[in-house]
Amino acid sequence: METLTSLEQWGRWAADGRAYNKLPYVRRYALGEGEDRVLRWQRAWEAASAHAFVLESGKDGRYTFLGLKPTAVIRGTSGEATEAAAGAEAGNAVSAGDACGRRHEDAPLAVMREVMARCRAPSVPGAPKFLGGCVGYWSYDVARSLERLPELAANDLGLPDYAFLLVDELWIVDHEARALYLAVHADVPKEAEDETLRRAMSDAAGRADEMKRIWDRVAAGRADAAASAAVEAMKAAMAEDGLELDVKAFADAGHLRTSMSKEIFKQAVRRIQAYIGQGDVFQVNLSMRQSMPVAARPEDLYELLRLINPSPYMGFLKFPDFQLVSASPELLVKREGDRIGARPIAGTRRRGRTPDEDAAMERELLASEKERAEHVMLVDLARNDLGRVAAYGSVRVPELLTVERYSHVMHLVSQVEGRIAPGWDAFDVLAGSFPGGTITGAPKIRTMEIIEELEPVRRGVYTGSLGWIDYAGNMEFNIIIRTMVAKDGIVHIQAGAGIVIDSDPEREFYECLNKAKALWKAVQYGERLRDRKEPVHLEEGRS
Template structure:
């Protein structure tokens, strides 16, 4: 962008203007760029693997963010460079998020990647309480104690093009600052200089060594208590109270490795459409979610229900047999069809009449440890609504709550012993251009104070078998614990 164009955009009223440099990056990877430029608090790395086997085209590396928005219950706090600049009580924190984002008036620049910054982070499961007052405050203790919402103002980002082997470094510039254009380009040049420096070597993660035993975990449930919860849900279903509920258990272990090494192991063992690493300073989030919560791109809403699970087979023949078994399981099919209907209904609440479509129905997607039944629902966002309206309508996903959704969540409050926190919420971004891309926070670890917490659950219907439901939660956490074992290898073995 030449200086005259920058000044023209400033005169048009834009208060943040992206400046960018494009460069060949065939000697770098998204992970090496993160380690060179962003390995500090309030940074992130977002990657994607499509269909469990092909890397998505773009990876996003968020440089340390100076401005961070946090919400605990209804208390909103905004900090800049670690100093609190705003603190208020918000009846609807989601509305505050929308007005906060609107403070940043950013033009769309031709030739730049579709994502060039925005609000990046997560909305926890309990954000639904801002939308559904009937649920009230979460009645359960919160031993992990992370914010209900944490969003970073991402104003410096590297977008890595995995196909072309090139990257865009993008910084947002405030044109009201003195010499803003020159300072922005100076920052870009400084980033390029840092990229030319050698990376500090990290220890190798040896895949040839014998697999360490899975760590012994501390659960929020005993197996007996979890199975009793399943039986209680079945009683509610038989009484006509609900059709499905999705309980979960939290599994916690001591964790001594570097969180980035866990991400390295996880992207090897369990590549998924949503890979993410967040360094929030006092805690980290590391995840490999297979499931979109809601995506809004050019006003097209997408949700992608996943329900129905089998472990992967040891051979191609065994894998195929498990697929056939999954697709012929009446319980799994009934559960999935119920969640397709819920996805259609949620999408329809914020879509133009007649625009909701089921574009894929009950296809199998394979991941490292499990396979799932997956469908795809789309709708055209109603005129006058925003991506945040879509989030309100869809969070939490039916696959993490049940049907009917509000009654299912009341039962979850009754039966689960701890507040869910990040689990079952939304991880991703709200882009400056109005687009949104969020994953459901599953297959996700929260690392804080030397402990790692991962949560897993499953949909309960009338004919669920309690012991098998317990086993399903163990299967879903297996890839994460395998990655933990690799990340915690000692160099000597």
């Protein structure tokens, strides 16, 4: 065990003119072969409060972040929000008159900027990029506070427009270095005396001791040969159960309730093509929500999704009244120091049934003029979005039109990077890029107006962003796609298709279903496990 922060370091930070009021206490534990691979998170949820999360890099990623006991919860709509102590486990946002709550009346990004401005902490050299701060989501409808949009779609799910957990105790697994970090942020008065710092550090060390005990229980079922064999047995059982899901048959059989019928969706596609023909837009992402009553627990659905569809931005976000189960492949935007970046995804083909067919699908995707043109247009949009807050001449595209494979689909992906200009912060970067152009279309504002006209229900969480903001002003947010919303015993999954002038309406309808295929497979298998009363024992889906 190694402690990365010392009392002497705390003293220097406390005397720093930047007036830190939170100081980090960080421990590092070396992990052996396979010890960074958590078998399942069930023991974590048993130790958690009513609000908790895990953020995992399920595909080619480095870090896993686990938060079980946040200190506060912020939930809001476009014009107001409430901030409450997370220990009030009734769960919903507190009323304005509640003594432990605080009422905000401002736009979403302004509220969270004010919340985070109250908390300042230094970065720790040699530690992971995220050690504490806020974890949560912005719904797509936060865009209404950034742009003037019509109010036509029904707000039927009634979820917060944004919700964040303030986290001062964080477990971090570094899969590359095979290390566990325990990060505790202690509240300290500005320019605290030595004795105050000693007491605060002693308390932080005690909290870290308890975190290590919790981790030892969470990781008690670490992966071993028997566990790996069990995972392979489950994969074989899934194949035997016939869970190579035919999404067309699944939808046509009436298993899903969709926000649009096939005919209405096709009419919407033709309406978009008329707008394109008139020169209003170049491309519009049209989406459709799919819903089904589900008895399986959201926690178990997340375990299954980790195995079925490991993705770069996996996440489970737990609130008492709803949960998010996410396997997003796409980064919206991040800031680390003065560096900012985005990673747009556009262009899709299904995975092949054989290696030869898979290679053929890749060649078809790369050769498609439609897919390439759409992708390059959205890369240009990402460049423009970052360019709003980037230093002049710093935006570049180091990676263009790369194919990335996932369990059921492959995508065209590019990387856009820049350097933030002086005077801008993480919230300015978010405002410049939100929502992502890959899930609206181009030009962005006009496509959002068309989406509001043609999609009958509000997108809510779908195509918003899930991620974190730390006390040093860094942040990382995905785009919420390939994500389940579990609420009141119903799972909602939304997916979209990029509509251009030569799109085939029926094919685009089934593309929306196909993009949700991995999630519905997890649901279907979760229901079968529940019917059999079998436990979900899955190894972390890293590849």
